[in-house]
Amino acid sequence: MLEHLNSIPKAPQRVVVIGASGFVGKAAAARMERDGVSVLRVTRDQVDLSAADGGARLAALLRTGDAVVAAAARAPCKDADMLVENMVMARALARALSSVDVAQVVNISSDSVYADSPTPLNESSCASPGSLHGVMHLAREVLFRSELTVPLAILRPSLLYGAGDPHNGYGPNRFRRLAAKGQEIVLFGNGEERRDHVFIDDVAELVARVLYRRSRGTLNVATGTVYSFRDIAKKIVALSGLSVAIRATPRSGPMPHDGYRPFDITESKKSFPDFRYTTLEEGLARAGNETMEPT
Numbered sequence: 001m002l003e004h005l006n007s008i009p010k011a012p013q014r015v016v017v018i019g020a021s022g023f024v025g026k027a028a029a030a031r032m033e034r035d036g037v038s039v040l041r042v043t044r045d046q047v048d049l050s051a052a053d054g055g056a057r058l059a060a061l062l063r064t065g066d067a068v069v070a071a072a073a074r075a076p077c078k079d080a081d082m083l084v085e086n087m088v089m090a091r092a093l094a095r096a097l098s099s100v101d102v103a104q105v106v107n108i109s110s111d112s113v114y115a116d117s118p119t120p121l122n123e124s125s126c127a128s129p130g131s132l133h134g135v136m137h138l139a140r141e142v143l144f145r146s147e148l149t150v151p152l153a154i155l156r157p158s159l160l161y162g163a164g165d166p167h168n169g170y171g172p173n174r175f176r177r178l179a180a181k182g183q184e185i186v187l188f189g190n191g192e193e194r195r196d197h198v199f200i201d202d203v204a205e206l207v208a209r210v211l212y213r214r215s216r217g218t219l220n221v222a223t224g225t226v227y228s229f230r231d232i233a234k235k236i237v238a239l240s241g242l243s244v245a246i247r248a249t250p251r252s253g254p255m256p257h258d259g260y261r262p263f264d265i266t267e268s269k270k271s272f273p274d275f276r277y278t279t280l281e282e283g284l285a286r287a288g289n290e291t292m293e294p295t
Contacts, residue, residue: 001123002210002217002271005151009212012067012103014038018047018058018093019072023165024108024157024203028069031204032211044072050085055092055099062100067211070097070144071108076167077136090140094147104151104214105144106207111158111220113138116257120264123156123218151216155206158222158263162200163287171229172197175236176287184245185237191230191248193259196222199283209272222263223277232280239284 015032019025020041029039040061047057049072062068070093074082097105112134115126129135141154161172168174175185203221210219230246237244268275278286 001267002153002213002215002219004213004215004271006212006214009209010214011035011037012211012214013065014040014063014067015069015211016040016042016062016066017069017071018042018049019044019070019108021045022071022073023160023162023167023200024207025069025071026164027162027200027204028071028207031201031208035208040066042072049089049092054089055095058092058096059099062096062102064101066100066102067104067106067214068097068102069106069108069207069211073108073136073140075133075136076169077133079132083132083136086136087139087143090143094143097150098147102150104153104211104216105148106153106155106210107140107144108207109141109154109156110134110137111156111222111261111263113141113156116261118258118260120224120262121220121222122264123220123267151214153210153215154218155203155210156218156220157203158196158198158220158261160198160200160203161283161287165200171195172232172236172284172287175233176284179236179240179242179244182242182244184247185233187229187233187246187248189248189251189255191233191246192228193255193257194226194228195257195261196224196226196263197232197280197283198223199278199286201283201286202277205275206272209275215271219267219271220263220265221268222265223280224263224265225280226260226262227280235281235284
């Protein structure tokens with residue numbers, strides 16, 4: 001459900017990436033810089049959006065005509081304090097972006113805004129999050145829609161993986177690091193739940209395309225293919241060339257999302273017909289056996 005305001009791709013005069021030290025922000029900035037686009041990387045060291053003057057400090061960096069990628073958040077949002085901090089940051093973002101005549105805003109949200117469903121999720125699926133992380137992202141979306149009058153694109157990625165991930169979350173990122181060191185991979189249960197995993201470079205590519213087409217609306221970022229965590233672990237062990245054990249463990253709680261979270265990517269195909277997601281096998285190979293710990 002994207003509307004392209006540019007009939008043909010056209011680079012913005014400048015792209016401002018807020019949260020440029022994060023996983024998505026860093027990748028999006030690098031993708032635009034490879035095309036020679038002027039990029040201003042804004043990190044928390046430059047502007048602390050949770051501070052009282054965060055909005056004013058950000059506004060001072062913006063120029064008329066900027067295209068802005070809003071990728072700054074405390075994530076994953078795990079408790080009430082983090083939820084409140086994220087909303088303070090979102091308020092600062094909205095105030096800054098409303099004070100300057102920017103050309104477009106691309107908000108990096110999450111598929112966690114959706115309720116669980118036994119059928120593939122699409123952009124019209126019920127947004128009824130069951131976690132504080134999902135509540136945070138949905139609240140940001142509502143705030144931006146309410147406060148901003150410029151073209152707003154909301155991207156909702158599924159689980160992300162790739163080199164340089166700072167979170168080391170359960171799944172491909174953690175499994176790769178363990179396998180590279182020859183350490184066993186411990187699964188939740190038998191690792192039977194199936195999820196859609198997206199390579200970080202694909203997110204960056206879609207951000208670039210949305211910027212070039214000055215798109216507005218909502219788009220899920222998902223491959224349309226699900227894999228079990230056990231299958232992912234097996235693929236990673238095979239790529240590592242090492243003898244790495246994969247161990248099941250008893251679950252301490254219910255299986256997330258009832259063990260199945262598929263996506264219907266029809267809208268992605270309509271919006272960018274020539275775009276193809278990186279396969280899991282190719283993405284894992286490109287990510288490589290990263291041995292460093294996340295920062």
